[in-house]
Amino acid sequence: MKKSKKIIKINNSNIKKLKIMGLLSFFILLLLVLRLAYLQFIKGDWLSRQASSQQTSTRTITPERGIIYDTNGKVLAMSAEVDTVSVNPSRLKYSDDTDVSLEFAAQSFSNIFGLDYAETLEKLSSATSSVTIASKVESDKIELLRNWMESNEIYSGISIDSSIKRYYPYNNLACHMLGFTGTDGNGLFGLENFLDSILSGTVGKVVTVTDSINSEIPNQEQSYIDAQNGSNVYLTIDVNIQSIAEKYLSQAVIDNIADYGTVIIMQPSTGNILAMANYPDYDLNTPFTPTDATILSTWDTMSSEEQTNYLYEMWRNKAVQNTYEPGSTFKIITSAIGLEEGIVEKETPDVFYCAGHEVVDNVTINCWRHTNPHLGESLKQALANSCNPAFIQLGLKIGAPTLYKYYNAFGLLSTTNSLFYGESNSVFYNEDSINKFEVAAMSFGQGFNITPLQLVTAISAIANEGILMEPRIVDKIVDTNTGSVTVPEPVQVRQVVSKQTASEVMDMLDYAVSNGTGKYADVKGYSIGGKSGTSENLGQGDGTYVASFLGLSPTVNTQVVILVALYNPKGDSFQGGEIAGPVVGQILSEILPYIGVASTSNSASDYETKTMPDLENKTIAEARDLLQSYGFIVNVDSSAEDSELVTNQMPRKGSNLLEGANVFLYTQNSNVATSVTVPNFRGMSVPEAINVASEHKLNIVLDGSGKVISQDIAADTQVEIGSVINLTLKSELDGGW
Numbered sequence: 001m002k003k004s005k006k007i008i009k010i011n012n013s014n015i016k017k018l019k020i021m022g023l024l025s026f027f028i029l030l031l032l033v034l035r036l037a038y039l040q041f042i043k044g045d046w047l048s049r050q051a052s053s054q055q056t057s058t059r060t061i062t063p064e065r066g067i068i069y070d071t072n073g074k075v076l077a078m079s080a081e082v083d084t085v086s087v088n089p090s091r092l093k094y095s096d097d098t099d100v101s102l103e104f105a106a107q108s109f110s111n112i113f114g115l116d117y118a119e120t121l122e123k124l125s126s127a128t129s130s131v132t133i134a135s136k137v138e139s140d141k142i143e144l145l146r147n148w149m150e151s152n153e154i155y156s157g158i159s160i161d162s163s164i165k166r167y168y169p170y171n172n173l174a175c176h177m178l179g180f181t182g183t184d185g186n187g188l189f190g191l192e193n194f195l196d197s198i199l200s201g202t203v204g205k206v207v208t209v210t211d212s213i214n215s216e217i218p219n220q221e222q223s224y225i226d227a228q229n230g231s232n233v234y235l236t237i238d239v240n241i242q243s244i245a246e247k248y249l250s251q252a253v254i255d256n257i258a259d260y261g262t263v264i265i266m267q268p269s270t271g272n273i274l275a276m277a278n279y280p281d282y283d284l285n286t287p288f289t290p291t292d293a294t295i296l297s298t299w300d301t302m303s304s305e306e307q308t309n310y311l312y313e314m315w316r317n318k319a320v321q322n323t324y325e326p327g328s329t330f331k332i333i334t335s336a337i338g339l340e341e342g343i344v345e346k347e348t349p350d351v352f353y354c355a356g357h358e359v360v361d362n363v364t365i366n367c368w369r370h371t372n373p374h375l376g377e378s379l380k381q382a383l384a385n386s387c388n389p390a391f392i393q394l395g396l397k398i399g400a401p402t403l404y405k406y407y408n409a410f411g412l413l414s415t416t417n418s419l420f421y422g423e424s425n426s427v428f429y430n431e432d433s434i435n436k437f438e439v440a441a442m443s444f445g446q447g448f449n450i451t452p453l454q455l456v457t458a459i460s461a462i463a464n465e466g467i468l469m470e471p472r473i474v475d476k477i478v479d480t481n482t483g484s485v486t487v488p489e490p491v492q493v494r495q496v497v498s499k500q501t502a503s504e505v506m507d508m509l510d511y512a513v514s515n516g517t518g519k520y521a522d523v524k525g526y527s528i529g530g531k532s533g534t535s536e537n538l539g540q541g542d543g544t545y546v547a548s549f550l551g552l553s554p555t556v557n558t559q560v561v562i563l564v565a566l567y568n569p570k571g572d573s574f575q576g577g578e579i580a581g582p583v584v585g586q587i588l589s590e591i592l593p594y595i596g597v598a599s600t601s602n603s604a605s606d607y608e609t610k611t612m613p614d615l616e617n618k619t620i621a622e623a624r625d626l627l628q629s630y631g632f633i634v635n636v637d638s639s640a641e642d643s644e645l646v647t648n649q650m651p652r653k654g655s656n657l658l659e660g661a662n663v664f665l666y667t668q669n670s671n672v673a674t675s676v677t678v679p680n681f682r683g684m685s686v687p688e689a690i691n692v693a694s695e696h697k698l699n700i701v702l703d704g705s706g707k708v709i710s711q712d713i714a715a716d717t718q719v720e721i722g723s724v725i726n727l728t729l730k731s732e733l734d735g736g737w
Contacts, residue, residue, distance in 0.1 A: 063201030064480070065166065065185060066230035068178065068192075070239045071475050075169055077178060077192065077284075079185075082165040083142050084135045085113075085158065089124045092157030100154055109133050112144045136165045166192075168284035174242050176278045176317035177473075179421060180287045189287075189315050191235070191473070194421050198477060201230035234475040236272035241265060244590045245275040249564065252583045253279045256547075256569040262319045262452050263583075265562045265591070268460035268552075270490040271469030274560065274591075276453075278318045287315065320420040323427060323449035324565065327535025327576065328386045328517075329550045330445030330455070335383055336462055336505050337406045338394050340497040346504045350376030352390035361437040365392060368534075380508045384516025386532060386577075388444045395443025396436065403442065404431045409496045410458040411468055412450055417491075418471040426450040445535060456563045459550055463558035466502040468493040510555040518549070520581035523589045525601030525687055527555040530584065532577030533565075544568040549580035553588055559597055562587060593688045602686050603705030604729065607658050614653040615646045615665065623649075623665055631659035635697075635722075637670040644669070650722035651699055657724070658690065661699045664722040680715035681708045681727055689727060699724045706731030 068077035087109075092100040106121035113134040123131045134141070142160060149158060166181040179190020186200065187193035245263045253261040265275040282291045288311065290296045295310060302310070316322070338344040344351055356373035357366045367373060367388045374387050382390035395403065407413055407428065415423045427449040429438050441447035453471060461468035470491040477486040509529030512518040518530040530551040537544050548565040552558050564580045564587070573579050593599065601607065610630045615623040621642035624634045648666040651657060676696055681689050685707055693700045701724055712726040713719060 062164070062185075063203060063227040064229040065164075065181070065201065066199040066232045066480065068195075068199070069232065069234045070237050070242075071234060072238060073234070074239045076174065076235070076239075077166060077168050079164050080138075080167045081162055082136045082138060084161045084163060085109075085133045085137060085142075085145065086130050086161070087124065087133055087159070088130050088157050089126075090129065090157075092124075092154070095153040095155055100152075100157070108148055112148060113137065113141060130159075136163070170239065171283045171285060172281045173239065173246065174237060174275075174277065175281050175284050176315070176319070177237070177276050177420070178284060179315070180284050190317065190421050191233075191419065194419050195233055195474070198233060199230040202228035229480045232478040232480055234478070236267075236270075236274065236473055236475045237276070238274055240594060241591050242275040242277065244594075245562075245587055246277045246279065246281070248583050248586045249277055250279045250281075252564070252566060252579065256566055256571040256573075256579050258547075258566040258570070259568040260318060261567065262322075262565045263563065263587070264319050264452055264456045265560055265587070266456050266460050266471065268463040268469070268558050268561050271457070271460070271472040272475075272490070273471055273473050276317075276319050278316075280314075282314050287311075290314065317420060317422070318452075320418065320423045320451055320453045323424055323451050324546050324567070325446050325449055325535040325537065326455050327445040327533035327546065327548065328388075329459075329531050329533035329548055329563075329576075331383055331386065331391050331443075332459055332462065332505060332509065332531050332550070333406070333410060333412075334391050334395055334398070334403075334443050335379060335508065336497050336501055337398055337403065338379065339504055340406075340501045341398060341402060343397050344379050344394060346380050346508060347378045349378050351379065352377045352382050352387070352393050354382075354385075354387050354389045356389075358389040358392045358440070360392060360396075360440040361435065363437055365389070365440065380511055383508045383531070384512040384518075386512075386517045391444040392440040395439055398443075400431060400434050400439050403439065404428075406496070409468070409494060410461060411493065412454055412458055416451075416453055416457050416471050418453065419473050420453070420471075423453070424451055426454055445533060452563055452565055455550070456561055459552070459563075460561045461496045462502045462505050463552050463561050464502075465499040466495055466497040468496050506552070506555045506558070509552060513551075517577040518551075518581060520577055521549055521551050521585040521588070523553070523585050523592065523687075524606065525599035526553055526588065526592055526597065528553045528585070528588060529555040529558075530581070532575070532581055534574060534576045545574040547574050547576040547578075547580045549576050549584045551581075551584040551588060553592060554597060559595060560588070560591065589687060590691045593685055593691070599685055599687050602707070602729070602731075604686075604702035605705070607686070607702060609656040609658055609701075612649075612651050612653055612655040612657055612661075612663070615649045616653075618646050620644055620646065620665060620667065627663050630657075632657065632661045632663045635662060635664045637666070640665075640667050640670055650720055651724050655699070655724050656701055657699055658702075660690070660694065662694065662697050662722055664697075674721050675718045676721050676723075678711075678713050678715055678717045678719055678723075678725060681711050681725070682715075684708045686729070693725065697721045701726045702729060703727065704729035704731075 065079045067075060070076055089102060092105060094100060102121060102124045106117055106124055109115060109120050110117040120133065164185060177190055179192040180188055181192050182188045187196035245265060249261050249263045261279050263275065263277050266273055280291055290299060290310060291314060339346065353376055354367055354374035356370035357364050365388060368386065374385050377385065377387060377390050412426055413428065415425050429448065438447055457471055470493055472490055474488050506529055509531060510527055513522050513528045513530045517532045521530045522528055528551060530549060533548040535546045546565055546567050547569050548563065551562045553560055562584055564583045566580055569579060613626060619642060620636055620640055623646050627634045644667040646665050647668050650664045676698060679692050679696055681692065684692065686702060689700055689708055699722065706729045708727045709730045710728045
């Protein structure tokens with residue numbers, strides 16, 4: 001039997017399906033090839049970089065921020081390692097795995113870190129797995145914590161993490177000038193901000209190869225880029241001079257019930273800022289804590305905007321950021337312009353006439369002595385008398401175009417190009433539309449606004465033989481990575497007036513202190529030049545005044561120019577000569593001996609003494625009036641009433657005392673007299689000895705001339721406050737050294 005053949009028929013529809021599947025497979029294969037080509041040739045580099053980034057770990061290396069020093073190398077700002085203490089309350093256990101009482105922990109943390117117990121307990125009682133108990137903790141507190149943990153056998157639940165804190169050893173000193181850093185270590189205000197790029201350095205990094213779970217692969221190469229630490233900066237300010245300036249400024253603001261005060265001390269030959277301060281101040285280590293007790297008590301009730309506005313005002317460096325009308329201190333500039341232009345000579349008699357007022361554009365402008373006018377005056381007399389009519393007459397003779405030419409030359413129409421944070425510029429009338437009355441007002445320092453720094457810089461040009469210098473605050477920069485030192489040289493801007501004009505103005509300023517309204521700034525043994533200023537805030541129209549005094553010493557080869565300004569004083573006087581002048585004198589009496597300016601008064605005979613009267617059974621008010629008439633400083637317990645009787649006094653009656661002696665009065669209800677430590681006066685000049693005695697609330701009697709060779713009460717002895725120390729002086733020429 002024949003086998004039949006099986007014939008398989010493939011119909012057209014099956015063939016079509018096979019073709020479609022083949023084409024589809026080819027298309028998919030083609031897409032894969034194209035994708036591979038795209039990844040290999042187009043995206044290859046990018047993918048390689050991505051793979052590398054995912055297989056590497058980068059760790060940053062934080063550079064050390066540079067240190068800020070004063071000119072003598074005393075640290076003003078530095079960075080220190082501090083710790084943050086955090087707690088996981090659920091894991092806070094003893095070594096036997098029993099729970100630590102949260103109340104016990106809260107009380108212990110409060111004692112160690114000086115915290116509020118209730119707030120600490122509330123933190124520990126929260127459901128949070130980790131709470132910060134204390135941040136920026138110094139090493140001594142961490143040591144206390146570790147000892148507490150060890151003694152109580154607590155080994156879990158407490159974390160101590162290290163970080164870097166910016167630290168300011170002098171707390172409030174030069175706070176507005178220095179500024180501070182934020183939590184990230186970057187400068188926020190002041191020189192910390194302006195010099196941030198110099199102080200901060202450059203971040204470094206370590207790049208390491210890692211596996212899929214981000215663990216470091218051993219024996220692999222590391223890429224290490226070293227951090228570049230910030231440079232150290234030495235400033236031109238001197239901590240000692242800064243401290244002296246701040247001491248007297250703060251006392252003046254308090255005594256005269258002023259809103260605030262400003263002081264700037266400049267070396268005119270270099271433009272170096274030796275001191276700059278404002279008061280009230282704040283603590284650089286706690287810059288977000290209000291210094292005003294009233295504000296602090298209501299802080300939590302203030303809105304965030306009110307809090308921010310207060311803090312910004314507290315941080316504001318008013319010496320360079322605030323402007324004011326300088327008043328009669330500006331007559332120095334008008335005098336220099338008049339002399340330089342040959343419009344007036346220094347001592348020509350009766351060149352000006354004061355009738356007690358001057359009428360300009362139908363507006364009457366009074367002299368401060370309008371009821372007893374100065375009558376005929378020379379320029380020298382007019383400056384010493386601070387006579388407004390005389391300077392109105394001079395200003396109108398000079399004219400607006402010439403005035404503005406010199407204002408620009410003195411640097412008053414632009415910022416001083418200093419390194420100070422947020423420096424403001426002046427506000428003057430538009431020269432093209434200024435009228436006669438406005439010219440008259442400008443001539444005696446009203447109707448425009450400048451910063452205290454602009455004024456000190458301009459007057460320093462006169463003290464520097466007519467040469468204007470840029471303010472200089474950075475003395476040198478030390479690169480901590482290489483050791484290289486960069487010294488920014490003093491910048492001479494221009495010759496503003498001639499040496500002859502400058503010398504004549506300095507002579508007039510000397511006369512103004514010895515014979516004019518600047519008498520309260522006089523310092524025995526030194527040549528002091530100066531000019532008082534009392535300006536009304538005409539622009540604000542609030543009836544407030546600025547009392548100021550600008551002093552210079554010595555008047556030949558001038559070493560310091562100093563401005564003290566008190567804003568809105570509400571005490572017994574608002575006259576600059578009466579309340580700012582003495583502050584300038586006090587500051588100069590201490591810093592001139594310190595910087596080595598020789599005194600011409602090193603003999604006991606140069607100083608007048610007065611005998612201490614018997615004050616027993618006089619009222620406090622009577623005793624105060626009598627002692628102040630002698631030129632003594634009266635110290636009375638704050639709780640004593642003026643009507644109470646004096647029962648004890650120090651020094652004792654009959655003591656011979658120098659002017660400015662400290663006298664202490666006691667009543668039946670007064671506190672017991674305190675004791676003080678006698679300093680070592682040996683080797684001091686007379687002015688130095690007087691200042692040191694005053695600082696220690698002691699009095700001295702002088703015998704001889706020269707420098708101190710002995711004292712009748714030994715140094716470091718405890719004596720009653722106000723005691724008298726007898727000092728014997730001897731000159732080197734007498735063989736005393």
